[in-house]
Amino acid sequence: MTIDTDRLDTKIGDVAKKAGCSPATVSRVLNNNPKVGLHVREKVLKAAMELGYVPNGPARALRSTRSRLVGAVIPTLDHAIYATMMNSLQARLAEKDVSIIVSTSGYDIDMEYEQVRLLVERGVEAIVLVGTIHRPETIALLEQRNIAYVFTYTSASTDVGAAIGFDNEKAGRMAARYLLDLGHTRVAMIAGITENNDRAAARRDGFVAEVERNGIAKAGVAVLESAYKIEGGRNAMKRLMERPGRPTAIFCGSDIIAAGVIKYCHENAIAVPGDISVLGFDNLEIAELTTPDLTTVEVPAREMGTIAGDYLLASSTQRQHMRQRELPLRLVVRASTAPIAR
């Protein structure tokens, strides 16, 4: 009647013996198979508990091909926008006892392929990816093995994979529209790193297109790139300010970059938003830390994680109706932007 704690590992047969039934029945109980007698079910549960039985996941996965494991490959965990998404995704999956293997690609699609391969090897049932651009081999592998996958941070679904996110091009246009409506005509963008990052590239394209559509800035909109770090934003701003034809408004590809831009302005006595309006992207917690508080475009990172989780948890039939989900983007107006001075 006491709990055995000395056995190194007890298996389903031990539980069966103790409960006085067959292993098959134990398995049924553990899998909530309804057609097991109430009495037997109770005995099994009791025996399992007393023996401290823990199922062997790999054995289960091998036999049933259901691993209760999903994978995610994100650029990095060192950026709040991805960490936050992972946090809510993991929380959602945990509610259903599904585990998530997290790996990072460092914004490199070759590395992403390697990681996806490894995840497939681990037997994940589904995979979360970021963005729309991937190696064809990555998608081919997933298709061939019939593993479900979702793209996040984008709303551009392919004919096969699902997409849960937002329209990056539209986001860029929204940013431009806002600055333009404020009366700015000399605008610039510090775009983050667009190589291998279709989302950053789409934002830039949308921004540039909207600005040029308005006929102003014939000389072209200044577009620089920068690492997603405060220092990166600061350096990019320095480069920008050393060029002729200073802008009066700047759209930054991330709040982190915007923070670096504002930092540079402080150091060089450039008034924000007096001399230059600064618009961020992401709405991270730090947007309330800059002086002045940062106007920014909010990215629904938490929500994306939860919805991606729902998608993965759904049955394959249910998934048909969830294959594309465009989340709304919201402009959060704070104090770093202002109408152009006349």
Next chain:
Amino acid sequence: MTIDTDRLDTKIGDVAKKAGCSPATVSRVLNNNPKVGLHVREKVLKAAMELGYVPNGPARALRSTRSRLVGAVIPTLDHAIYATMMNSLQARLAEKDVSIIVSTSGYDIDMEYEQVRLLVERGVEAIVLVGTIHRPETIALLEQRNIAYVFTYTSASTDVGAAIGFDNEKAGRMAARYLLDLGHTRVAMIAGITENNDRAAARRDGFVAEVERNGIAKAGVAVLESAYKIEGGRNAMKRLMERPGRPTAIFCGSDIIAAGVIKYCHENAIAVPGDISVLGFDNLEIAELTTPDLTTVEVPAREMGTIAGDYLLASSTQRQHMRQRELPLRLVVRASTAPIAR
């Protein structure tokens, strides 16, 4: 000679057939067993490549009891200090093709136990935990199944588990020492949440002990708690300022909290560090975003992740020499602290 892409899944036997050898030999090649003829090895590799063979991890794990999987249970991914650690831990493990299942406990040790149980079920070979305080069942389970585990963010190893981190109590004393040396006698602490968080509690205890050891502050040091959010810090500061006997220096349990404190000061025309010195903890990227820049205690989060990774990757014999690792703490002096005005 072309790559087969239509087969749903090819197994080791298929590769063996194509390479003209036995499954055992294929297995040997795939596991880098040295005693396989060079010629055969090449044929196997070629066959595996052409068939697009991906090993079946669960089957391997079942047979060999080596899953190449480790687990981590952290409080949350929504705080940079943990996300950063996970990022470097994952990167280190990925170099050796080891995957990591990440789960979160929300600072709740009962939840932590559930997550650990699930990880054990998944067949992880080792587990990373945060802090020293855990349910006895958690440790018992790990011990019984003979699964390696490491505590991080602490240097207090138990007789069984390893610890990779720093001395939180010492950190608290260091913070107190610094403020005291600046001449402050009326000091306070906003400690984060200490319930179920032995690290935050130890920091508080060290801080209070060092202050009282100096005989000042007979009335006791004011200690408040706060969520690890900007708003939390701001609210706690509000409460603190509404009490009699305002402090001239405040130690915050996290930079996030410190940011909130500084925010409150701005809003209420309290000069930092003129009226009040503010000292943070963590040295997050945001420490350079507050105005003035934040003086803080640097926590080696990235390094902890890498070292924890090394520990998990090591053989059990090597691990004996790595069971305790206290990383140095560094005080990063910026502009939010100053000697007391006379």
Next chain:
DNA sequence: CTGTTAGCGCTTTCAG
């Protein structure tokens, strides 16, 4: 150096 044999722990037909 390579093949044969057995079986890891579990779930799943198939009978009863």
Next chain:
DNA sequence: CTGAAAGCGCTAACAG
């Protein structure tokens, strides 16, 4: 409703 039997894909003895 329950048991017996088979075998998921792989690796580890053990021979040769």
